[in-house]
Amino acid sequence: MKHFLQKLGKSMLIPIAALPAAGLLLRLSAEDMLNIPLFQASGVILNNMDILIAIGIAMGLAKTKDKGIPALTGYLAISVLNEGLGILNQDLDMSVFGGVIAGLMAAYIYNQFQHTRLPSMFAFFGGEKFPITMIILVMIPIAGLFSVVWPYAQAGIDAFSQMLVGMGAFGIFVFGFFNRFLLPFGLHHVMNTYVYFGLGRFETASGQAITGEITRFLNGDPHAGYFLGGFFITMMFGIPAIALAISRAARTKKKETKALMSSGAATSFITGITEPIEFTFLFTSPLLYVLHSVYTGLAGMTLYLLGIRHGFSWGAGVIDYVLNLNLSDRGLLVIPVGLAFFILYYATFYFIITKRNVPVVGREQGAASLQENGGGTAEKHSKYQTIAADILQHIGGKENVMSCENCMTRLRLRLADNSLADEAKLKRAGAHGVIKIGRHDIQIVVGPDAANVKRELQTLIERESY
Structure with a gap:
């Protein structure tokens, strides 16, 4: 459960990456500022957070390196869900909760059916493309189910909202x-x-x-x-x-x-x-x-x-x-x-x-601070390469890494054995903090450069695999 909640939280960060540009353009182009109506189109990002969240969760929880098909599966899931709810009850609006449900279902369907084999005449629709078909078939009855269940859930959520605001x-x-x-x-x-x-x-x-x-x-x-x-x-x-x-x-x-x-x-x-x-x-x-x-x-x-x-x-x-x-x-x-x-x-x-x-x-x-370690052990290496190399060394090497991802400020790793990660050495290598969760998950806080460090770390892992 801890691992799942960690991945869910990280997945929800994926669509957040669109907010800076959308929010800034929306405000700068408003009537009380630069008054550029065309740029108000950026507001569509904020008005479709359910779609972005569904896609983000599907991508984040899908067990594959190529996130294209999971993203499409997430989009199809929320589209069918919203359309189904609209047909049965136009007053229903699941908002971001619809995105969460659709994203979770999309990830589950993808992980379950990505290796499905079909007869040769239908082979094109098999493999990782099969979840695209399955998600449509699955989300239709789910939309029907939530058309019945959601009014009660919505009443509970509204009560909670009113309580929080109240x-x-x-x-x-x-x-x-x-x-x-x-x-x-x-x-x-x-x-x-x-x-x-x-x-x-x-x-x-x-x-x-x-x-x-x-x-x-x-x-x-x-x-x-x-x-x-x-x-x-x-x-x-x-x-x-x-x-x-x-x-x-x-x-x-x-x-x-x-x-x-x-x-x-x-x-x-x-x-x-x-x-x-x-x-x-x-x-x-x-x-x-x-x-x-x-x-x-x-x-x-x-x-x-x-x-x-x-x-x-x-x-x-x-x-x-x-x-x-x-x-x-x-x-x-x-x-x-x-x-x-x-x-x-x-x-x-x-x-x-x-x-x-x-x-x-x-x-x-x-x-030691991040700046102290930024010069690297070899002048030809960049700061990020050096930090990534040190981190890989102090988490037990590439053989110990099961998956490697990041959010805005952290590396989120799943290790075969968390005990091989040396917290003291990781901090001396430039980490601001180290969080071990359970036996396998670890978060290494490196600051706003997390994406750059993760990219170099992934490169090192793949290079050493050959």
Whole structure:
């Protein structure tokens, strides 16, 4: 189950890759900005998240290197499901849940039937093409089933949504807390997907019904954004404050620590990617990470109580903050609130680090940073090649690797034997954090360069296989 939830969370990240371009173009081309109607076509991405999620899950869970057929299977699954529901009951809308169900079914059907052999006259439709036929046949009765079941499920989901929203400030605190608290396990994406793309309902001027905090906020819903605004406080002020506290508390390698913290703080401030900083203290001080989770929830609660509403399209960094300011309510007040949280973060983190002697970067002998290892063991090798080679060595070699994937900041590996992975050496090789899950799954946090490192790691594995 842990392995499945890890892969599901990773799979849901695949369609998220489309959000930065879609969100930025949608805002830049809006009437209150550049007013370029054609570029508003990018909004179709946000309005079809169920399709993207179905495709992403089908690709992520399919047991094959070539993801083309699984992607098509996922698209066919959600298309048949939506059309079937529309025929039987036009009032039904499964939203992102339909994408999850369709994606799971597509992946299952593909994995079960990709090696099916048919008689020679039908051989063209066999093999990995057979799931394309099977998914159509399977999704028709599933659509019929959900036309009966979903109204009850929808009532339950609506009740949960109303309860979460009805909890007001406390509900926002709970979401913000678990958004950070579940991050080390990679499970926050599962919760985020519902809140971002399934929570609430809003009807646009054209009569289109849309769901989700992000989608509703970008489409002008005056009640959307309260579950999003607090992340601007965390990403733009909280994480930089933590980085400053760690830098100021450093006793050794102060220049290297400052460089690493500055890079991580800038990444969080601009893009909203926080893991390079968070994983420097997550394992050395769970107390600090719980405190960080509490502050994230408290930030959202504070904005709600002050009537401040803001939102983002893909990340709560300064780019989204500026572009979406016109859609916010009292959005400028995020800055003074953020400065107050900056002081709170810095004071408490610096105090705990120094008084409890927390062995964060700069206070731990033998700790190396990503920059220190970036030069490589041979000048002809790139930084990513060197990091990948070191990681492969310290996880037991290519014979121990069963699968290799990545999300935005992590390598997600399935190993034959997790015990062969040396956490200390992996961190010295440049990893910000190492998470072992069960006997086979491991996540190695390397920061925003995860995709580059994964590509080099995959190349090394394939090269050594010949």
